[in-house]
Amino acid sequence: MSRLAFIGLGVMGYPMAGHLARAGHEVTVYNRTAPKAERWASEFGGRHAASPANAAKDAQIVLACVGRDDDVRAVTLGEHGAFHGMQAGAIFVDHTTASATLARELDAAAQARGLEFVDAPVSGGEQGAKNAQLTIMCGGRHEAFASVEPVLGAYAKRCRRLGEAGAGQLTKMVNQICIAGLVQALSEGLSFARAAGLDLEAVVDVISKGAAQSWQMDNRHKTMLAGQFEHGFAVEWMRKDLGICFAEAARNGAELSITRMVDGFYAEVEAMGGRRWDTSSLFARQEQRRRSKG
Numbered sequence: 001m002s003r004l005a006f007i008g009l010g011v012m013g014y015p016m017a018g019h020l021a022r023a024g025h026e027v028t029v030y031n032r033t034a035p036k037a038e039r040w041a042s043e044f045g046g047r048h049a050a051s052p053a054n055a056a057k058d059a060q061i062v063l064a065c066v067g068r069d070d071d072v073r074a075v076t077l078g079e080h081g082a083f084h085g086m087q088a089g090a091i092f093v094d095h096t097t098a099s100a101t102l103a104r105e106l107d108a109a110a111q112a113r114g115l116e117f118v119d120a121p122v123s124g125g126e127q128g129a130k131n132a133q134l135t136i137m138c139g140g141r142h143e144a145f146a147s148v149e150p151v152l153g154a155y156a157k158r159c160r161r162l163g164e165a166g167a168g169q170l171t172k173m174v175n176q177i178c179i180a181g182l183v184q185a186l187s188e189g190l191s192f193a194r195a196a197g198l199d200l201e202a203v204v205d206v207i208s209k210g211a212a213q214s215w216q217m218d219n220r221h222k223t224m225l226a227g228q229f230e231h232g233f234a235v236e237w238m239r240k241d242l243g244i245c246f247a248e249a250a251r252n253g254a255e256l257s258i259t260r261m262v263d264g265f266y267a268e269v270e271a272m273g274g275r276r277w278d279t280s281s282l283f284a285r286q287e288q289r290r291r292s293k294g
Contacts (some may be wrong), residue, residue: 001023001024001025001026002025002026002060002061002151003025003026003028003058003059003060003061004020004025004026004027004028004059004060004061004062004063004151005027005028005029005030005049005052005055005056005059005061005062005063005082006020006027006028006029006030006055006062006063006064006065007029007030007031007052007055007056007062007063007064007065007066007075007082008030008031008032008064008065008066008067008071008075008096009029009031009036009037009040010065010066010067011126011129012065012095012122012126012129013031013064013065013066013095013129014036014040015126015129015130015155016063016065016095016129016134016154016155017029017040017044017046017063018040018043018044019132019154019155020063020151020154020155021044021045021046022044022154023151023154025151025154026046027044027046027047028046028047028048028049028055028058028059029041029046029047029048029049029055030048030049030050030051030052030054030055030075031048034048034050037049051080051085052064052075052076052078052080052081052082052085053080053081053082053084053085054080054085055082055085056082056083056085056086056090057085057086057087058087059086059090060090060091061090061091061092061093061147061148061151062082062086062090062091062092062093063092063093063094063095064076064082064092064093064094064095064096065095065096065122066096067096068096068098068240069098069099069102071096072094072096072098072102072106073102073106076092076094076106076109077106077109083109083110083113083115086113086115088113088114088115089114089115089116090115090116091115091116091117091118091144091147091148092106092110092115092116092117092118093118093120093148093152094106094117094118094119094120094121095120095121095122095136096121097121097122097169097172097176097237097240097241097244098119098121098169098244099169099244099247099248100119100139100166100167100169100170100173100248101166102169103117103119103139103165103166103168103169104165104166106119106165107119107140107164107165107166116140116141116143116144116147117140117144117165118138118139118140118144118145118148118165118168119138119139119140119165119166119167119168119169120136120137120138120139120148120152120159120168121136121137121168121169121171121172122134122135122136122137122156123135123137123172123175124157125232125233126231126232126233128157129155132154132155132156132157133155133157134155134156134157135156135157135158135159136152136156136158136159136160136168137160137162137167137168137169137171137172137175138159138160138161138162138167138168139161139162139163139164139165139166139167139168139169139170139171140161140164140165140168141164141165142161145161149161169244170248172241173241173244173245173248176238176241176242176245177242177245177256177259179216179238179279180238180242180258180259180262180263180279181258181259181262182214182216183216183220183262183279183280183282184258184261184262184265184282186214186216186217186220186221186224186280186283187224187280187282187283187285187286188286189212190204190221190224190225190283190286191283191286191287191290194287194290195290200221200225201225204217204221208221216280220232220278220280223278223280224280224283225283227284227287229274229277229278229280229281229284230276230277230278231278232278232279232280233278233279234275234276234277234278234279235266235269235270235274235275235276235277235278235279235281236270236275236276238266238279239263239266239267239270242259242262242263242266245259246259246260246263262282265282265285266279266282268285269281269282269284269285272284272285272288
């Protein structure tokens with residue numbers, strides 16, 4: 001078993017760190033709000049530290065799941081960041097959905113300190129984290145990935161290295177681009193079915209067994225039809241992720257016309273008060289527009 005540190009105990013990080021402790025690893029956690037770290041330590045029997053550097057000082061692997069690029073910089077390179085506490089040969093794994101530019105920056109900073117870095121954004125949402133069913137997309141050196149892969153298995157159903165540092169983040173961008181289009185298409189389809197007077201559950205039962213099937217259809221259609229969106233992956237975080245995609249597309253020349261349109265729809269959802277609603281709330285916008293025409 002390994003000595004681990006986990007930084008960031010949000011809706012994803014809290015259960016992920018818990019799975020590591022249950023797997024028998026020695027886990028020290030850090031969270032910006034100390035009471036949550038104390039609660040985690042009490043629940044899972046691990047330790048909590050006053051700073052990322054203190055959490056990381058004896059760890060073989062340090063894992064983090066925070067919010068944005070600047071948050072990752074703060075917990076790694078900041079005054080009390082983990083890189084200042086890690087010992088030579090230790091590995092930093094970043095589960096945050098961040099930019100590929102940041103991943104390459106941190107990889108270079110890690111190498112300069114005799115450390116290893118793996119960018120490892122996840123997909124599967126809060127339920128995937130709780131149920132240890134996350135998909136993890138990794139970038140970094142072969143040796144570093146091989147060292148952390150067994151540890152990540154505590155909460156992963158699929159974990160794969162896609163290339164050098166930044167490849168994990170680039171793959172997560174592909175994931176978010178695809179999700180944006182899928183959710184909007186599902187919203188339009190369900191709204192069309194309702195307008196046509198069809199039995200919505202019967203429609204989904206049939207088409208979900210064919211080429212239209214998707215994770216979003218299987219896991220979100222019931223809550224969408226019920227108008228329930230106070231759960232899941234928040235619109236504001238999806239828009240953050242899509243902003244990263246647009247910045248990367250500006251560099252590599254990719255055309256993201258549908259994704260930009262859907263991002264605009266998410267802006268409308270935010271204006272409806274849905275900043276913290278699940279991404280499937282595109283359906284609420286779709287239904288509002290349908291009703292306004294009626």
